[in-house]
Amino acid sequence: MKQLTVISGKGGTGKTTITAAFASLAENAVIADCDVDAADMHLILKPEILDTFEFTGLKVAEIDQSLCIKCGICRDACRFDSISSEIMIDPYECEGCGVCEYVCPEGAIRMVERKAGEAYSSTTRFGPMAHARLGIGEEASGKLVTLVRYNAKKLAERYGKEIIIIDGPPGTGCSVIASITGVDMVLVVTEPTLSGIHDLERVVEVAGYFKIPAVVCINKYDINEENSQRIESYCKDKGIEVVGKLPYDDIPTKAMMEEKTVTEYSDGEFSSGVKSLWENVKDGLSEHARKRVGDLPIVHNP
Amino acid sequence: MKIAIASGKGGTGKTTVAVNLALSLEDVQLFDCDVEEPNCHLFFGFDLEKVENVNIAVPVVDKNKCDFCGKCSEFCQYNAIAVLPKKIMVFPALCHGCGGCTLVCPQGAISEENRCIGIIEKNKEDAGNLVFYRGLLNIGEPMASPVIHALQKHIDIKKTAIIDAPPGTACPVIASIGDMDYCILVTESTPFGFHDLKLAVDVVRNLRIPFGVIINRSDIGDKKVEQYCIEEGIPVLMKIANDRNIARLYSEGIPFVSKMPEWKEIFVQMFEMIRSVINEEVKV
Numbered sequence: 001m002k003q004l005t006v007i008s009g010k011g012g013t014g015k016t017t018i019t020a021a022f023a024s025l026a027e028n029a030v031i032a033d034c035d036v037d038a039a040d041m042h043l044i045l046k047p048e049i050l051d052t053f054e055f056t057g058l059k060v061a062e063i064d065q066s067l068c069i070k071c072g073i074c075r076d077a078c079r080f081d082s083i084s085s086e087i088m089i090d091p092y093e094c095e096g097c098g099v100c101e102y103v104c105p106e107g108a109i110r111m112v113e114r115k116a117g118e119a120y121s122s123t124t125r126f127g128p129m130a131h132a133r134l135g136i137g138e139e140a141s142g143k144l145v146t147l148v149r150y151n152a153k154k155l156a157e158r159y160g161k162e163i164i165i166i167d168g169p170p171g172t173g174c175s176v177i178a179s180i181t182g183v184d185m186v187l188v189v190t191e192p193t194l195s196g197i198h199d200l201e202r203v204v205e206v207a208g209y210f211k212i213p214a215v216v217c218i219n220k221y222d223i224n225e226e227n228s229q230r231i232e233s234y235c236k237d238k239g240i241e242v243v244g245k246l247p248y249d250d251i252p253t254k255a256m257m258e259e260k261t262v263t264e265y266s267d268g269e270f271s272s273g274v275k276s277l278w279e280n281v282k283d284g285l286s287e288h289a290r291k292r293v294g295d296l297p298i299v300h301n302p
Numbered sequence: 303m304k305i306a307i308a309s310g311k312g313g314t315g316k317t318t319v320a321v322n323l324a325l326s327l328e329d330v331q332l333f334d335c336d337v338e339e340p341n342c343h344l345f346f347g348f349d350l351e352k353v354e355n356v357n358i359a360v361p362v363v364d365k366n367k368c369d370f371c372g373k374c375s376e377f378c379q380y381n382a383i384a385v386l387p388k389k390i391m392v393f394p395a396l397c398h399g400c401g402g403c404t405l406v407c408p409q410g411a412i413s414e415e416n417r418c419i420g421i422i423e424k425n426k427e428d429a430g431n432l433v434f435y436r437g438l439l440n441i442g443e444p445m446a447s448p449v450i451h452a453l454q455k456h457i458d459i460k461k462t463a464i465i466d467a468p469p470g471t472a473c474p475v476i477a478s479i480g481d482m483d484y485c486i487l488v489t490e491s492t493p494f495g496f497h498d499l500k501l502a503v504d505v506v507r508n509l510r511i512p513f514g515v516i517i518n519r520s521d522i523g524d525k526k527v528e529q530y531c532i533e534e535g536i537p538v539l540m541k542i543a544n545d546r547n548i549a550r551l552y553s554e555g556i557p558f559v560s561k562m563p564e565w566k567e568i569f570v571q572m573f574e575m576i577r578s579v580i581n582e583e584v585k586v
């Protein structure tokens with residue numbers, strides 16, 4: 001089994017558009033939407049949910065006000081400033097560490113489970129899909145990503161699929177790390193803006209930190225060709241292959257409005273660009289997967 | 303007065319709004335809280351200098367005192383300490399620095415040391431009316447929230463503070479916008495933009511923060527976002543059309559108000575409107 005994660009660092013570069021198109025082009029893949037706190041892939045792929053898994057993230061402290069004597073010991077002990085001067089817990093700030101429960105002399109604090117979201121195993125017109133919904137303001141997005149990847153792996157085994165294509169979240173933090181650890185290759189979708197370049201460099205470093213090979217696609221390359229050249233020479237310096245360049249086009253938006261992937265929607269320049277991008281990505285993936293030793297680890301994250 | 307600029311979906315123009323708004327106002331502080339991918343500074347000419355490190359206190363175990371009882375690892379909610387029959391291991395990257403293991407260790411074998419996970423920077427040269435701060439999470443570090451909290455300690459509440467929040471709806475967003483006076487949600491009128499806007503609206507409503515919406519690239523896609531805002535009684539603060547010129551300036555790292563000064567007035571008007579909403583809230 002091979003795993004590919006599509007990331008971008010910066011949002012809005014067209015990552016999900018491209019990943020959804022891959023879903024319609026790949027014949028033997030499972031799709032995993034790991035952008036769990038702004039999951040959009042289901043708007044295009046329209047999954048039919050087969051199984052729902054409740055996801056409990058970290059616990060949260062609860063104070064029994066009838067036992068609390070307002071001594072403030074918990075408040076002093078909490079390193080996350082989650083307890084107010086009136087000794088009320090801010091559930092959004094609480095990291096569920098349990099220190100307040102431990103130090104409370106009156107036994108007034110209890111750690112309770114909180115439902116932090118749901119994960120789903122589904123089918124789509126292009127094959128199986130694993131996805132999720134994270135509750136508002138939840139801590140454990142990395143853990144939920146790990147659960148989605150676990151479900152994707154199970155789906156791949158159940159349906160005999162060869163590839164897992166992961167739509168990763170923006171940024172460089174816990175959910176990104178959880179989305180890329182142990183995959184065979186990441187595809188970074190960038191755009192020729194200063195922000196795009198800056199964020200590309202950061203995620204390439206993250207991939208490098210976890211020793212994961214990266215390839216790059218420049219989307220909307222023609223909105224600033226000078227910047228596109230900068231990206232290409234940066235990639236050349238780093239020994240990173242630019243596997244595709246896609247033009248600025250309104251096709252992605254039009255396809256999105258019709259809830260279709262770009263390749264379903266049109267045969268134009270953009271779609272043929274995406275098709276050859278997919279061919280290149282597939283080749284790269286096979287090559288990197290061959291070099292991999294051992295089984296795919298699923299790494300646990302905070 | 304603290305105003306956050308947020309968006310469910312990334313790439314909708316959050317940073318553009320934050321930077322251009324800050325440049326349209328007098329005597330303002332700008333905080334880039336998107337510490338995983340901070341971009342605001344790309345739009346300014348100035349250099350940055352480090353103000354401080356952001357540290358987490360992680361446990362250090364004295365191997366001579368530890369008798370491998372396992373109480374610390376039992377306590378730790380984040381699997382950051384593992385105890386085997388004759389071995390103890392700390393995984394600093396997983397540690398949230400809660401201090402629990404130190405508290406519970408019956409042998410007093412655990413002490414703490416600081417581990418740097420990111421830095422806070424500010425503008426080095428004088429930048430006129432603007433004071434700029436940003437946080438930067440180190441590569442490979444999972445936890446953004448402590449950096450955001452450290453960054454927000456620099457807010458001077460006597461001034462206007464503009465906060466560029468990270469995308470999404472998870473914990474770094476809450477850390478960024480949690481105690482704001484107002485939140486501007488930037489979206490675009492596409493199905494993805496609309497879907498993620500609704501998530502972001504849920505967040506600000508839960509936090510009880512007054513908010514309004516800016517529709518960027520308002521002429522692409524459809525009218526669903528606007529209709530939704532009308533139905534929900536959400537003020538549409540501004541619409542920015544899909545302008546090639548603005549896109550070009552953005553790609554080059556030039557704030558568009560500096561080339562299209564007529565926009566300054568529009569940002570100022572929006573700000574005045576927000577100010578009056580906040581003042582109303584205070585009275586109520």
Ligand code: SF4
Binds near residue numbers: 060061101
């Ligand atoms: S569980 Fe930890 S973070 Fe939550 S309130 Fe108690 S001490 Fe603070």
Ligand code: SF4
Binds near residue numbers: 359383400402
């Ligand atoms: S300080 Fe808290 S999070 Fe860190 S290892 Fe100790 S118990 Fe775990």
